[in-house]
Structures are given as structure tokens and as C-alpha cells.
Amino acid sequence: MTEEPRPTLEAVAARAGVSRATVSRVVNGDPGVREVLAEKVRRVVDELGYVPNRAARSLVTRRHDAVAVVIAEPETRVFADPFFALQLRGISKELTAHDIQLVLLLTEGRDDHERVGRYLAGGHVDGALVFSLHLDDPLPGIIRRAGVPTVFGGRPGWPQAEGGGPDAPYVDCDNRGGARDAVRHLVGLGRRRIAHITGALDQTSAVDRLDGYRDALPDVDPALIAEGDFTPAGGERAMRELLDRTPQLDAVFAANDLTASGALRVLRERGRRVPDDVAVVGFDDMLPVAEQTEPPLTTVRQDIEEMGRLMAGMLLQGRAGQERGTGAEGEAESGAGPAGVVLPTSLVRRASA
Amino acid sequence: MTEEPRPTLEAVAARAGVSRATVSRVVNGDPGVREVLAEKVRRVVDELGYVPNRAARSLVTRRHDAVAVVIAEPETRVFADPFFALQLRGISKELTAHDIQLVLLLTEGRDDHERVGRYLAGGHVDGALVFSLHLDDPLPGIIRRAGVPTVFGGRPGWPQAEGGGPDAPYVDCDNRGGARDAVRHLVGLGRRRIAHITGALDQTSAVDRLDGYRDALPDVDPALIAEGDFTPAGGERAMRELLDRTPQLDAVFAANDLTASGALRVLRERGRRVPDDVAVVGFDDMLPVAEQTEPPLTTVRQDIEEMGRLMAGMLLQGRAGQERGTGAEGEAESGAGPAGVVLPTSLVRRASA
């Protein structure tokens, strides 16, 4: 009852009156098979419900048709916003379209890092998609040592040398440009004292957004910058700080929507009207957050799902290129330039600014 | 450069001066090897960095040490709350502890269902953990036909016959009991007109919570029940409806925290003070939501991560039992009783009730 033996290539071959090789060719879409035969084989495959045994195939092809998605997050914070879920969706779609398995690796501490390294080095997957959130994360280094093709989610932090070299491929959104746009929008609204609540500054996204803020406001008073951590609580804390320090501020650019939601709460508590007294802009356009705040949040949108899809696409593409070292050694392309792909952002206007 | 050949069993055997069989035994913890030899083999394994080839192993053992996690969600709604992320975490922990791969399958429509069915039937994994959210979901049926050991997340809906039989194993929290407690708490607070905003009634969790509400309030006026859909927007809509219909209501039990957050917004908008005029209780204790509402939400907590861990545990345990049909056919246990495991809930008091 538990033991229903699946039909093998052999079985299909026998039934169709051809050799295993022929069935294999048909199954793998090799063109060199007469259409009549191919048709017959396909019929038998359907009849028998034949499904190739991945293990057997993998054993000989040395490929696994599987990629690992590594999400490293010591904090529970990740799970507070749907960021990874969306990214995963994009990844899943792309992988599914290519019949590639998605092996999920969640890590939660130093011990786990080792485990992931071993797994990746073990050669069980053809590649890895890695979300390396923190600047000092040892994961990139570990992964590079594992020698698995990898695409990072988000620009990997310094020192680049530690994590797959300066040209480690990654996908990110234009954090800096988006931040710049956000702040310019506030400037365009006539705001003169625009504060910024940063994200966790051990993540490149937070640093880049801060840089974008500074781009737009080169001579800004440092007192207008307060450090947050991408959480609502951090946003509250920073907002209070800012208000105490610079009561006259008339706008806030928050590093993300969650932060903005915390800031909004404090503003309300302190009796500041938004956007009349203080305009607020967020970042991410996390719908469940941005649409639910009071007032709804003007924010910078990034297409998270697309980022995921792109990451997977890049990995798959790279894979095709380096499969079995078919290409010439030391191709010109490998040193061509930064392997990062940066997606554009757009400002979404709602009521808060 | 891409082609660094991993050491094989053979290599280890040669280096250690023993046979492949012996190495295999050591690697798999077979006790029948002299300790001296075993020690030597282990040393060589470390030296060479040997990692067993899963494909080769799988080919002969007919096991995969992999389970699929199927998350079926046509709507984007899932991603609005961290529910699945938490559940995944629990699952991941348990699987990792047993060195089992987690293969993630995200589905988004009818076509995907077929794909998942094929995948599962293809025998690439040893089992599946399935989140079947909707009563009319065809997935359970498809999965049963695939003949893969499965544990469901959340009580599967009717008709049970369609989805793995009445004793399909599942893990859920005590939705009914939790709801009952929540409502009784409101009653204990002296509230007389306690409304309920349901969840999406095509999900058993919503139905069970409604039942719990009715348990506590057997003769409740139907006008006090409004249908929601587990979203903040649904909560708003339902709250308006309730307020229009029964302005005198003095409490609301919302099917989940997101719904409650929407309800709170409407109450504030209509000038009702919470909890003074209207007490509100949610369900889930989704921290980022429940702690951030105004006022913070009294709610029913369920241990989501633990549910995930338990699901994985049940699957693994079952697997051990039915591995190669070692046990007696038709064991008494199989018909023993409902295979569902229901975790307790607890009321978390905050400011809203």
C-alpha cells in the first residue's frame, strides 16, 4: 500500500517498443527523434504516468535542478513585514517556470551559518539566492567558500572582499534614488526642516537611503537625523527624539513604512497634524501598512516580487553559462563590471505628504 | 574552476584503507564497525570534507529526506500577515534538526494545483505539509490522490471525504475554545451587546471561531454578527455595518487582529472610545498588529511557530512508522481516532478590553 512502484524509463521503453535512450530523448526534448516514435512514447508516458526519477537523473547529469533560498534573520523582525514573502513569491514563480525546486533555508544564528555553509558546499543545489541583511554578516564569506553560484538580495555590505568579491551579483532597488525622490518631493511641498529617521544602519538599504536623503539635502543639520531600526517601535523612539531636539521640523522621511507608522503615532500623540504640520513619507509601499496608517502614507514603491523574480532569473541564466565550463576560460564577461541590478522606484502619493 | 570534483565514498575508503561498505556504515551510524576503524574513517571524512551525495543515496534508499511545504493562496492576503512566515520557521527548525530538506511550493491558482499534484505524485519528497485554507479547495483531494504522507495546517474543510478522509492528520489551534474564552471575557467585563466580525467563512478557522462565539452567546441576536474576511478593510466594512445596525453595541470580538485593527479605526472615526464605550478583542496575537493598535489589543494567542514544528514532527514520526511498510498491515492505530492535534490558546489582556 505504501509501496506503489513508479514506472521507470525501462517500463516506458518496453511498452513503447523502443530503447531507453529513445524514451530519454523524448522526455528531455531532444529533437533527434522521428515524430511518430516521439508521439508514441509520449502517449505511453501519459498512460503509465511516468515521471522521471530526479535522483537518478541528478546522479548522472550532476545537476540538481534545485536552488537554495537562504534567509538569514536572527531577529524576528523579518516576519513582521511581508517583504520576504513577496520576494519568495517572485522567486518561486521564476523557478517554477523552469521546473527548478526551491529549497528553503532559514537561519537564526551563528550555528546555523555553519550548517548552511556545509549544506551549500555539499553540492545539493545548483545555486543559491541569499538575503544577506547585515553588514557584518559572515554568511557571504561562508557561501563564497562553498563555491556555489549565488545571487544576493540587496546590495551586499562591506567589506565586499569578504563576500564573493566586488562583483558579487545582486538585485536591489534604487534605495538612494528613491530616497532622493522622496525628499525632493517634500522640498517641492515647501518643507524647510525635513528630518530623517534611518533604518538599521548595519544594512546597506538603510545606508543608501540615508545617502539619498543627504543627496537632496547636502547641508542638512545633523540634528535632523535620528537612527531607527526599521521597526515601528524604533520609529516612535526616533520621532520623539527628533521632536524634542527640533520641535520646528515640518517633515519626516522615514526609512520604511513601518518606521513611518511609528512616527505617525508619536506625531498624533504630540498633537501634530499630518500632513498640515508635519508631512511624512515612508519607503517600501508595504500595502498592509501604508494603506492602513492614518493618514495613508505617501511612500516610495519598490517592486519586491519582481526583485525576487529577477534574482532567480539571474541565477538561472548564469547557470546556463557556466554549466560544465563549456565557455572559454576567463571570459571577458566575467570582469565586465558590477554585477548588481538595481530596480527603479516610484513615489506613491497618498495623504501624508 | 567550476569543476571541483567532490570526494566520493570510494575516495574515503581508499584513503582509510577500508571498503566502501565500511565507510557507508560509519557514515550512517551503523554500530557494527570496530571503533578503531570507525574513528579512522571519521578522520578521513573530515580531512577530505566528504559529504554524501544525496542523489546517489536516494536512488538506492528510495527516500529523499525532503518534504514539501505547500502554501496555497490565491490572494495576496496571506502575505499581509506574518502567519506563514512563523509557521515556516517552526517547520524549518524541526526539519533541520532531522536533516530534512524543505522544498517550498507556492501556488496561486487552479493551474498550479495540478502542478503541485504532479510534483507530489512524482515522488520527489517523502511527505508534504499543506496549508489548505479554503473549504472548497481541490488541493486536499489532489494531494490524497498523489499518495504522499501529508499533514495539514489548520483543520481541513468539508467534505472531509474529499481530502484524505476524516482522519487526515492536521494541526490547528483551538479556534472554538479561544473564541469562547474571548467572548466570555467580554461577558465578564459586563458587556451586554457583544458583536462578532467573522473571518472568511470558507475557512474552518473562521467557522470555528464563530461557533465559539455562539457557544458563549447561544441566544445572540443575528444582527450582532457581521461577515468579514480577515483583512483590515473587511473589518472596517463590517464594523460600519454593525454600528449602523446596532448602535448600542458595547463590545466586538473580531475574528483576527487584522480585522480588529480595521474595526478600531472605524470606532475611532465614529467617536466611540475603546474600551470605555466599546471593548474589542482580536485573535492571533500577531505582535506587530496587536501591539501597535490604539489602544493595544486584547487578543487570543496561538503559538504559530509551535504549530509548524508540530506539523513537521507529526510527518516525520509517521514517516518512521510507515517506512517501507515495516509495520503490520492495517494496524489498529490507523483507525484509532481523529488525527488532528489541537493546540491550546490563551487570552492576552491589553488595553482594548
Next chain:
DNA sequence: TTGAAAGCGCTAACAT
């Protein structure tokens, strides 16, 4: 206790 040998199901030369 250890080793020798036979495959698991598949692909990829190599023949034909």
C-alpha cells in the same frame, strides 16, 4: 566485523 558485488534509474558516449 569486514569486503565483494549487484544494482537503484537515468544519461551520454559510442555504435549501428
Next chain:
DNA sequence: ATGTTAGCGCTTTCAA
């Protein structure tokens, strides 16, 4: 265009 054959790396009888 199709078939034959030799493994891929591992586990598992079966002998020794």
C-alpha cells in the same frame, strides 16, 4: 535516427 553500453555514488544483501 535508434540502440547498446557504461557508469554516476551510494546502500545492501551475501560471503568470508
